[in-house]
Amino acid sequence: MDTASPTVRDKSVGIRLPSIDIYRGMVMFLMLAEVMHLYELRELFNRDNTAGRIAEWIRFHTTHVEWVGCSLHDMIQPSFTFLVGVSLVFSIASRMGKGQTKVQMLVHALWRSFALVFLGIFLRSLGKPQTNFTFDDTLTQIGLGYWLLFLVAGLSTRAVVAVLLVVLVGYWGAF
Numbered sequence: 001m002d003t004a005s006p007t008v009r010d011k012s013v014g015i016r017l018p019s020i021d022i023y024r025g026m027v028m029f030l031m032l033a034e035v036m037h038l039y040e041l042r043e044l045f046n047r048d049n050t051a052g053r054i055a056e057w058i059r060f061h062t063t064h065v066e067w068v069g070c071s072l073h074d075m076i077q078p079s080f081t082f083l084v085g086v087s088l089v090f091s092i093a094s095r096m097g098k099g100q101t102k103v104q105m106l107v108h109a110l111w112r113s114f115a116l117v118f119l120g121i122f123l124r125s126l127g128k129p130q131t132n133f134t135f136d137d138t139l140t141q142i143g144l145g146y147w148l149l150f151l152v153a154g155l156s157t158r159a160v161v162a163v164l165l166v167v168l169v170g171y172w173g174a175f
Contacts, residue, residue, distance in 0.1 A: 020086060027079045030072055033062040077138045084142055088153055102154065109150035116143025 033039075042059040045052035061072040095105050120139030124132040135141060152163050 017090075020083065023079070024083055027076055027083070030062065030076050033058075034073065038062045077141065080138050080142060081145070084146065085149060088149060092150075092153060106147075106150065109147045113143045113147040116140065116146060119143075 039059040041055040
């Protein structure tokens with residue numbers, strides 16, 4: 001068998017699912033679209049022609065909707081959270097396959113959580129006169145929840161459903 005074939009992978013590297021990589025790439029594109037100011041394309045086109053309607057669609061989906069409705073841009077944080085949950089299953093399976101204990105995996109999850117929160121705070125504080133301890137960005141939110149997600153991943157299906165119901169009812173009750 002040809003070892004250069006893209007379907008043949010070294011077992012130590014693991015198997016990648018293209019669907020996860022493609023979804024992650026689309027989410028990264030949405031983040032990049034904001035940095036590139038794609039929403040400003042709308043100013044270049046007449047609202048009444050096809051190009052103007054396409055530019056308006058791009059503007060809508062590369063900015064946040066103000067409290068009513070939802071755009072693709074509003075789905076960046078939930079998408080990353082979803083990707084973390086999907087990827088965690090593969091990460092746990094890989095680590096178990098390498099012989100790591102649950103304690104070792106928990107320590108790694110705690111370290112990763114700390115690193116994500118620290119990185120989020122660091123990036124929010126760049127260029128500011130003081131450290132910005134806010135938790136309203138994607139990195140810190142994922143970091144705050146990652147270790148809890150790891151703990152939930154080790155529960156039975158019944159316990160996971162119970163946790164899900166507690167979170168949903170608690171979230172509803174908070175509002």
